[in-house]
Amino acid sequence: MASPFSYFRKNQRLWxxxxxxxxxxxxxVAPMLQSFTGSGPRYNRKGANDKVASWSGGSITRExxxxxxxxxxxxxxxxxxxxxxxxxxxxxxxxxxxxxxFGLVGITPDTRDPSTILERKILVAEANRMGIHxxxxxxxxxxxxFVDGKLSGQDIQKTLRDVSGGRMSLVDFNRLMKEELAKxxxxxxxxxxQRFEERANxxxxxxxxxxxPSKTWQYFTRFKRRASIEAFPxxxxxxxxxxEGKPTDRELRDLFDKGKEITRIAQPVVTEPAFMxxxxxxxxxxxxxxxxxxxxxKAKIPEDLLRxxxxxxxxxxxxxVPLTPEEQKALQEKxxxxxxxxxxxxxxxxxxxxxxPTLENPENPALENPAxxxxxxxxxxxxxxxxxxxxxxxxxxxxxxxxxEAPKQEAPKQEAPKQEAPKQEAPKQEAPKQExxxxxxxxxxxxxxxxxxxxxxxxxxxGAQDPAKPQxxxxxxxxxxxxxxxxxxxxxxxxxxxxxxxxxELRDTMEIYAANxxxxxxxxxxxxxxxxxxxxxxxxxxxxxxxxxxxxxxxxDVRTASTLPIGRSRVSRGPRMQPFEFPTLIRVAPNEMEADxxxxxxxxxxxxxxxxxxxxxxxxxxxxSTPSFETAKESVxxxxxxxxxxxxxxxxxxxIAAKAASGALSESIENxxxxxxxxxxxxxxxxxxxxxxxxxxxxxxxxxxxxxxDFMEKVFAAQPGTTLVAPDAAKEIYYVIKVxxxxxxxxxxxxxxxxxxxxxxxxxxxxxxxxxxxxxWFSTIQKQTGFQSRP
Numbered sequence: 001m002a003s004p005f006s007y008f009r010k011n012q013r014l015w016x017x018x019x020x021x022x023x024x025x026x027x028x029v030a031p032m033l034q035s036f037t038g039s040g041p042r043y044n045r046k047g048a049n050d051k052v053a054s055w056s057g058g059s060i061t062r063e064x065x066x067x068x069x070x071x072x073x074x075x076x077x078x079x080x081x082x083x084x085x086x087x088x089x090x091x092x093x094x095x096x097x098x099x100x101x102f103g104l105v106g107i108t109p110d111t112r113d114p115s116t117i118l119e120r121k122i123l124v125a126e127a128n129r130m131g132i133h134x135x136x137x138x139x140x141x142x143x144x145x146f147v148d149g150k151l152s153g154q155d156i157q158k159t160l161r162d163v164s165g166g167r168m169s170l171v172d173f174n175r176l177m178k179e180e181l182a183k184x185x186x187x188x189x190x191x192x193x194q195r196f197e198e199r200a201n202x203x204x205x206x207x208x209x210x211x212x213p214s215k216t217w218q219y220f221t222r223f224k225r226r227a228s229i230e231a232f233p234x235x236x237x238x239x240x241x242x243x244e245g246k247p248t249d250r251e252l253r254d255l256f257d258k259g260k261e262i263t264r265i266a267q268p269v270v271t272e273p274a275f276m277x278x279x280x281x282x283x284x285x286x287x288x289x290x291x292x293x294x295x296x297x298k299a300k301i302p303e304d305l306l307r308x309x310x311x312x313x314x315x316x317x318x319x320x321v322p323l324t325p326e327e328q329k330a331l332q333e334k335x336x337x338x339x340x341x342x343x344x345x346x347x348x349x350x351x352x353x354x355x356x357p358t359l360e361n362p363e364n365p366a367l368e369n370p371a372x373x374x375x376x377x378x379x380x381x382x383x384x385x386x387x388x389x390x391x392x393x394x395x396x397x398x399x400x401x402x403x404x405e406a407p408k409q410e411a412p413k414q415e416a417p418k419q420e421a422p423k424q425e426a427p428k429q430e431a432p433k434q435e436x437x438x439x440x441x442x443x444x445x446x447x448x449x450x451x452x453x454x455x456x457x458x459x460x461x462x463g464a465q466d467p468a469k470p471q472x473x474x475x476x477x478x479x480x481x482x483x484x485x486x487x488x489x490x491x492x493x494x495x496x497x498x499x500x501x502x503x504x505e506l507r508d509t510m511e512i513y514a515a516n517x518x519x520x521x522x523x524x525x526x527x528x529x530x531x532x533x534x535x536x537x538x539x540x541x542x543x544x545x546x547x548x549x550x551x552x553x554x555x556x557d558v559r560t561a562s563t564l565p566i567g568r569s570r571v572s573r574g575p576r577m578q579p580f581e582f583p584t585l586i587r588v589a590p591n592e593m594e595a596d597x598x599x600x601x602x603x604x605x606x607x608x609x610x611x612x613x614x615x616x617x618x619x620x621x622x623x624x625s626t627p628s629f630e631t632a633k634e635s636v637x638x639x640x641x642x643x644x645x646x647x648x649x650x651x652x653x654x655x656i657a658a659k660a661a662s663g664a665l666s667e668s669i670e671n672x673x674x675x676x677x678x679x680x681x682x683x684x685x686x687x688x689x690x691x692x693x694x695x696x697x698x699x700x701x702x703x704x705x706x707x708x709x710d711f712m713e714k715v716f717a718a719q720p721g722t723t724l725v726a727p728d729a730a731k732e733i734y735y736v737i738k739v740x741x742x743x744x745x746x747x748x749x750x751x752x753x754x755x756x757x758x759x760x761x762x763x764x765x766x767x768x769x770x771x772x773x774x775x776x777w778f779s780t781i782q783k784q785t786g787f788q789s790r791p
Contacts, residue, residue, distance in 0.1 A: 053118050055785040057125055060118070066591055068117050071168060071176050072110055078163045078173070079105035082147060082156065091148030097184075098146075106146070107180045112580075112588050112598060118789065119778070120183045126781050127182035130189075134181040139174045142181065190777055219765040220753050222686035227715050230665045230738040231704060232678045234653045236271075236731070239645035247640050256629050256636045263624060265558050269731050271646045273639055275632040277625045280555040281586040284539050285566055285616030286506060287549040293499050296547075297491035306487055310479050313486075319477040328473060499613070502546045503606070506615050510604040513537045514617070517602050521592065555622065558583040566616065569609035571598070582607055590621055646731060653725040653734040660723045665738040679703040683743060686712045692761025696768050705733055715739060 052062050060068075083093050083100040098106045108116050127133070143156060151159075160173060247255075259273025267274040313319060323331065516534040523531040543550035553564060561567040561583040570579040588599030598605060601621065607614045629636075659668035669675050681702035688697040701707060708729040718724055718739045727734045781787075 052114070053121070053787065053789040055122060055125055055787045057128070057785075058121060060121060065114055065117055066594070068176075069112065069114060070594060071172060072108060072117065073112075074164045074168045075107060075173060075176055076103075076105060076110040078160050078168075079107065079146070081159050081163055082151065085155070085159070086146070086148050086150045089150040091150040094145040094148050095142060106142075106184075107177070108183070113584070118787075120179055122778075122781060122785055122787055123183040123186045124179045125785055127186045130186070132182055132185050134178045134185075136174050136178075138181055139177045142177060187774070190774055215766070216758060216762055217753060219762040220759070221749060222712075222716070222765065223689045223692055223759075223761045224685065224744070224749055224752060225716065226683035226685050226743050228680075228683045228740040228743070229715065230678055230680050230740065232656065232665060232669060232674070232736040233704075234649050234656075234734045234736065236642060236645045236649045236733065239648040239652075240641050242648060243641050243644040247637070252633065252636050252640065253629060255640060256632060259636075259639070260626050260629075260632070263557075268559075268729060271639065271642045271731050273636070275627060275635055277622075277627060278557040279586050279589075279624045280557055280620075280622040281553075281561075281618055282555050282620035283553045283566070283585075283616050284619050285551050285553070285614045286539060286543045286546075287551060287566070288499060288503055288506075288546075288613040288615065289548065290495065290499055290611040290613070292547065293495040294488060294491050297495045297498070298487040301487050301490055306483065306490070307479060309490065310482065310486060314476055317476075319482055320474045321477055323473045323475055327475065331473065502548075503613060503615065506542065506546060506548075507604055507606070509542065510537065510615065510617065514602050514604055518592075518595070555620065556586070558586050561586060565609065565612070566607065566614050569607035569612075569614055571605055571607040585618065589623060590618070646734075649734045650725065650727075653736050656736045657723045657725050660736065660738055665723070665736065680740075686716055687761065687765070689761065692759065692764065696761075696764050704728065704735065705730070711735075716742075 049061050049063065051059050052065055053060050080100065080103065083098065083105055086093060087100065093100070093106070095106045098104060103109060108120060147156065157170065160168065160170065255273050256275060259267070259275045261276055262274040263276045263278035264274045265278045310319075513534060520531050520533050523529075540550045551566070553561065553566070556564070562581075567582050569582050571582055571585065572579040585598060585605075588597070590600045591597045592600065594600070597603075599618065599621065601619060602617050604615065604617050607616070656668055666675050666678050669678070679702075681704060684699045684701050686699065688699045691697045698707060698709065698712060705728040707726075711726045711728070714724055714726045715737060718737075720739055720741045722739045724737050724739070725734055726737055
């Protein structure tokens with residue numbers, strides 16, 4: 001009887017083909033059909049089919065927006081992985097605007113911001129209107145240039161499968177890339193020829209926006225020119241009580257309609273209507289202070305270990321530092337004092353060689369040796385050569401002092417060899433080479449201040465000291481001076497390991513709670529009552545356990561969050577996500593269908609600000625909402641009054657400015673109390689030069705509230721002696737400004753401009769103004785396409 005498996009062996013190719021067909025249908029075709037039809041299980045969310053935006057010829061639902069955000073994230077990760085593989089094999093993506101080191105891969109970066117998807121849709125609609133279209137062959141050509149011939153088509157498909165986990169096929173990727181290519185084409189047309197160099201080299205190398213020399217000069221002076229002004233503030237709120245009359249209901253409703261879909265975040269000017277409630281979020285966080293751990297570890301280092309390390313570094317001259325001018329002056333005074341004391345102690349011994357014979361001095365070598373009775377001839381030589389070690393004092397003192405130093409011979413018996421002076425000169429000239437004490441080195445430097453003696457015999461002696469190259473005097477820092485820095489360096493390694501260990505343990509605890517909570521939420525959604533809600537994690541107790549600080553932000557908007565310490569940190573969650581500013585999370589709504597969505601509640605995240613790390617999660621989120629007219633009526637009335645008050649404040653400011661045009665600002669103010677409000681800030685530039693290489697920031701002006709670009713433009717366009725009126729950024733204060741002077745002079749500025757016309761700051765300003773033009777152009781397209789968005 002035949003084996004039951006013989007049938008399968010006989011038709012094994014057919015069975016294998018059937019198995020492959022079933023796998024393709026299950027893992028490729030079915031997800032694609034769900035993606036296009038919206039029939040998958042994740043489309044059961046309430047409001048999934050609500051339109052979030054519409055324009056002429058298209059619209060997008062909330063669920064489609066979430067899907068496309070997920071696809072954009074996968075596409076970015078896919079291209080980053082390709083770029084990494086290409087560079088490892090010695091290639092580089094040959095497509096425009098690719099900078100793998102900065103996470104830029106030629107498409108919209110993954111910022112988790114829904115507005116990027118809407119922007120792409122609008123630009124694609126504009127591309128269609130202009131007749132710009134891309135097909136699958138265009139995407140294929142893009143990938144071929146991207147991999148630079150280093151990867152095959154199979155490698156590309158395998159990478160896409162690995163990165164997406166089968167969630168994105170090449171069909172999905174092609175559809176997304178055709179929109180991205182159309183969007184980029186329209187943006188390049190809008191930019192004109194400004195970045196043609198960057199697109200030509202196709203290497204992702206940053207190049208400056210092309211600007212004419214006159215524009216480059218303007219950008220240069222915004223960092224270098226400083227203005228000196230006097231300012232007198234006039235507060236808008238002081239005029240609110242003086243506003244007469246009441247608005248009609250129609251006026252208030254018109255004002256409300258203008259600002260009902262605008263938040264105060266988007267419109268910070270208090271006199272402009274903005275009544276929409278912005279997104280709000282509440283966060284719990286644990287602040288992990290690295291400095292605290294370093295102090296703990298510093299206290300554990302024994303004193304003897306610190307001193308041993310200090311001694312080792314002293315031998316290596318690690319702590320040798322140049323003397324400060326004050327220390328050099330003190331050293332010079334000390335050396336002068338010591339030289340005077342030495343001279344004073346040597347003078348009493350001078351007459352000893354000429355004493356007559358006495359009981360204490362029975363023998364007179366001068367009488368015994370007839371050749372020594374006349375000491376004058378050998379005096380010049382004997383006074384110079386034997387006193388070579390003290391010659392530095394002779395450079396500062398008058399020349400006649402030299403003969404008095406001859407008695408430096410300790411015993412009269414040593415005077416006998418003086419007859420052989422020529423024999424002794426040669427070895428004594430080598431004395432400077434044999435001087436071991438280092439104390440003489442500063443004296444040589446000190447001696448260069450005075451005049452060298454004209455005696456030719458002394459010529460070779462200072463030459464041996466090489467006074468043309470004086471050494472910089474140094475000193476060794478004491479143990480107490482470097483103790484804190486030394487202990488910090490020795491404690492940093494262990495402190496960092498402890499910090500990492502504590503953070504990992506904290507994050508693991510938070511991850512366990514987050515996983516249990518997500519499982520409970522799924523059970524609730526499936527109406528499974530067998531699972532209980534996990535006990536809330538006590539973050540306060542957890543922070544106390546590890547010696548960290550617990551905090552909670554409360555419900556805050558983007559503007560309020562940016563003022564908090566955690567609001568100035570940057571968030572990161574693994575290598576797949578670009579770091580972003582903390583306040584951005586407030587605008588990211590929770591989405592339970594995306595496990596890695598950073599806006600989800602109770603999702604552990606980590607951020608860094610200088611030496612402090614934050615472990616946190618969002619515990620509450622409230623989307624932006626439009627209040628009713630009745631609810632916002634009080635706010636509408638307040639804006640109406642502020643508008644009238646601002647008109648009165650500006651009128652008064654102009655009156656004072658007119659009076660101050662021909663005199664001092666303080667003299668044009670009648671009230672003595674008001675005169676005290678006149679301030680003269682430290683001279684300031686248009687942009688902050690300290691941030692030029694990183695960002696474009698307006699300079700902070702001392703004693704003035706935050707200002708805007710219009711204020712700076714008015715001040716720096718004025719002539720010295722001009723009086724003008726300019727409000728602050730929020731238009732809460734109108735300043736009367738007296739421009740005193742500008743510095744440095746135009747000649748000095750031009751000299752600096754000629755040496756380095758295009759700095760990083762100049763390039764950044766060029767980019768900023770170019771981006772501003774693009775934004776204005778984009779706003780025009782929005783109006784032309786009838787774009788409308790809904791919260």
